[in-house]
Amino acid sequence: MSFPGPQSALRFEIEATCPETGARAGLLHTAHGTIETPVFMPVGTQGTVKGLTPRALLEDLDARIILANTYHLFLRPGHERIERLGGLHSFMAWPRAILTDSGGFQVFSLDALRKVTEEGVLFHSHLNGDRHFFTPESTVDVQLAFGSDIMMMLDECLAWPAPYEAAEASMRRTVRWAQAGYQHYLKREKGLYCALFPIVQGSMFPDLRRACTDQLLELDAPGYAIGGLSVGEPRALSQEIAAATAALLPEDRPRYVMGVGMPEELPRYVAQGVDMMDCVLPSRNARNGYLFTSMGKVVIKQARYMEDESPLDPTCACYTCRTFTKAYLRHLFQAGEILFSVLATWHNIHHYLDIMRRMRHSIVIGQFPAFVKSFQSDSPVSD
């Protein structure tokens, strides 16, 4: 297994577009392989998709790109160490593409441990309390040290609900950070091997989303993200805001909706012209015994599965479903065995990636609306 260094800047080509919905099938070329879009990116915060070996991710699940997190890897083991060890791809033995989040989400999730200022974010490490100051520039530097294929701009991810004035002030700051961060990036990354995506904010206010988008477009970035969703708002609202924002983004660049969603929501985002998504749900819920199947959710710890000899999802081709019974999976969960997390994550990630592959195929052959229709009638809502 070799880990070729960066060779080319990010390039996006659209293979097919659904004339009815605007859903697109594309190819996103990176220095670490080509990603077929629309794509779901498994989350590997600490340089690992919890529970899965890179080999499983690569050979069995065929994930083309995964996420890692700037904040977590900066704290431990440190970006300079990762750089000395050959960069993140080499360090974690992942030859394909990596997208790193900037730490912007931690502005939201580590609410009690951080302070946002005009210059950046002061974090108190959740590991040992150490103080760290993140700026738009420093997070670019950290991600360059990782060698991420796609780096994310530091943004402020606001909790919902937010008053208009606060959302506006926060959005303006995110824009200023993006401008500063992008300028710094252009100075440092002459070859543009590592792409940098700005993130549209603006809470749930369409006019703020528009204002934010307008200004970020001036950066002429190779891709744009829609952030600030899944922060407590109703799901219909997330979709509405994502749709309104996606419509403003350039057609020839990948659009990435951050942090979504449930399986049945994936086609709804894709129908809005979204090309990339990521979410912790398939991996985290797997570990907590919540499995996504073509028949809806399976909460494997329920007593009804005690002697259930059927596979988790008879229509699923993953290793877990091909090999084990629900009774055994439930036993592993109840016993607190590590293998449960492995098999459950394996299945859930497969389930997500499979939905994306089928969806992409339907776009390519011009059958996306039919896919959406049958998918929604076949797939009970997971919640």
Place this chain on the structure above:
RNA sequence: GGACAGGUGGGUGAGCGGUUAAAGCCAACAGACUGUAAAUCUGUCCCUCCUUGCGAGGUACGAAGGUUCGAAUCCUUCCCUGUCCA
């Protein structure tokens, strides 16, 4: 046979006169989880009833008696368990 130490709700294990239907932990059962402070967190967990409430009854801390206004807690006898000595 003797000497100690014990017997508490599914399991462990606190409590050692009243605010105790009885802590905590575990198990069991159910729920949550959306750019991962998460192999995490929350709730239920003796029975019955309803006007579902810091509600009303009823049972309950090995068994049976007793002391007391009041006992899982004190006393008596019995049963059982463990360790040690014969």
